[in-house]
Amino acid sequence: MDSVESFIWLKKKRLFNKCVKYSKVLKPIFTECMDAVNTDVLIIGDTGFEKKQIAPIYAGACFLAARSLKINTRLVMQKPKKKGDFASQQVKSAIKNIRPGSALIMSVSGRLGALFASGKSYKRFCKERRLRYATTPSLGSMKTSKINRLISAITVDQRKLKHDHQRLKKLIDYGKVMQITTKAGTNIKIGISGCRAVASDGYYLKHGLGGNLPAGEVFVAPAKKKVEGKVVVDASSRNRHSTALIRRKPITITIKNGEVVDISGGKAAKMLQESIDWTEKTAKYDWGIRRIGEIGIGLNPNAKISGSMIIDEKVRGTAHVAIGSNHWFGGTVYAAIHLDQVFKRPRITIDGKLVRI
Numbered sequence: 348m349d350s351v352e353s354f355i356w357l358k359k360k361r362l363f364n365k366c367v368k369y370s371k372v373l374k375p376i377f378t379e380c381m382d383a384v385n386t387d388v389l390i391i392g393d394t395g396f397e398k399k400q401i402a403p404i405y406a407g408a409c410f411l412a413a414r415s416l417k418i419n420t421r422l423v424m425q426k427p428k429k430k431g432d433f434a435s436q437q438v439k440s441a442i443k444n445i446r447p448g449s450a451l452i453m454s455v456s457g458r459l460g461a462l463f464a465s466g467k468s469y470k471r472f473c474k475e476r477r478l479r480y481a482t483t484p485s486l487g488s489m490k491t492s493k494i495n496r497l498i499s500a501i502t503v504d505q506r507k508l509k510h511d512h513q514r515l516k517k518l519i520d521y522g523k524v525m526q527i528t529t530k531a532g533t534n535i536k537i538g539i540s541g542c543r544a545v546a547s548d549g550y551y552l553k554h555g556l557g558g559n560l561p562a563g564e565v566f567v568a569p570a571k572k573k574v575e576g577k578v579v580v581d582a583s584s585r586n587r588h589s590t591a592l593i594r595r596k597p598i599t600i601t602i603k604n605g606e607v608v609d610i611s612g613g614k615a616a617k618m619l620q621e622s623i624d625w626t627e628k629t630a631k632y633d634w635g636i637r638r639i640g641e642i643g644i645g646l647n648p649n650a651k652i653s654g655s656m657i658i659d660e661k662v663r664g665t666a667h668v669a670i671g672s673n674h675w676f677g678g679t680v681y682a683a684i685h686l687d688q689v690f691k692r693p694r695i696t697i698d699g700k701l702v703r704i
Contacts, residue, residue: 456487538573563647568678
């Protein structure tokens with residue numbers, strides 16, 4: 348659906364008024380986060396699921412916010428896509444024909460869908476076309492009634508957030524060993540010598556670069572096989588289907604030589620184990636699927652655990668590990684999965700010194 352069709356659909360589903368409401372607070376995405384006032388903007392959304400329609404509301408609100416700033420903006424929506432699907436022909440056409448130097452915003456319930464039969468990635472395409480981009484995937488795990496949690500996390504004080512990100516990134520970049528413990532039982536030691544952290548601070552001002560909205564995490568690909576210990580996941584767990592909130596039994600993940608060797612717990616643990624087993628059976632290459640590919644620390648004070656990983660991994664007072672791929676942010680692991688596992692109230696030290704978040 349193109350812009351007019353999308354708004355006819357939003358009005359038919361009684362979502363248009365919500366788009367109007369939230370558009371009023373989303374203007375800083377274009378004026379501050381992306382500096383996109385004087386360029387073209389393409390917004391890609393989808394129609395969501397029954398009672399889980401945050402993705403189309405957010406996409407529509409972004410469109411109205413951009414138009415209110417008199418930005419040349421186009422909205423294209425498709426049906427929700429999952430891993431392995433292709434994007435709709437209309438979405439593929441809109442992205443392929445975008446003018447170099449433009450801005451691209453993605454708000455989807457699951458995945459965008461593959462754009463190229465050749466396997467070229469979305470991020471590689473954005474870099475080649477010099478596009479600034481902001482991505483908000485996996486919104487289909489949240490009920491529509493929780494949309495305020497997304498909007499609040501996005502409309503955080505970006506300037507203060509950037510300062511916090513830079514301070515933590517510097518500590519990681521110059522550190523050698525990070526240790527994270529929690530009262531729930533997490534105790535992991537991570538080698539970070541020579542590793543460069545990524546500050547996902549919400550400022551995507553350079554052509555060819557982008558990241559998540561909401562922002563609010565600093566993460567790093569650990570040194571090869573330099574992760575040892577136990578992680579007790581007590582907030583939320585990403586599996587191949589969705590994000591599971593941990594309500595009762597936490598997940599205990601045992602790690603040796605940088606790889607997951609055991610997963611125990613309740614229903615969420617079984618879903619995580621099934622995701623790894625399924626990937627090992629179906630992936631073309633099974634190497635790297637059990638590797639710990641990321642250590643991340645949440646910094647966004649407005650974010651709350653919500654059951655959507657795009658928000659949960661940003662919550663201040665949490666940390667997370669990700670199982671699987673990390674090649675796109677400086678690591679060496681190429682795997683078919685990237686499953687974030689979030690835990691609460693971490694105590695973090697770098698080279699023996701306490702890190703205050």
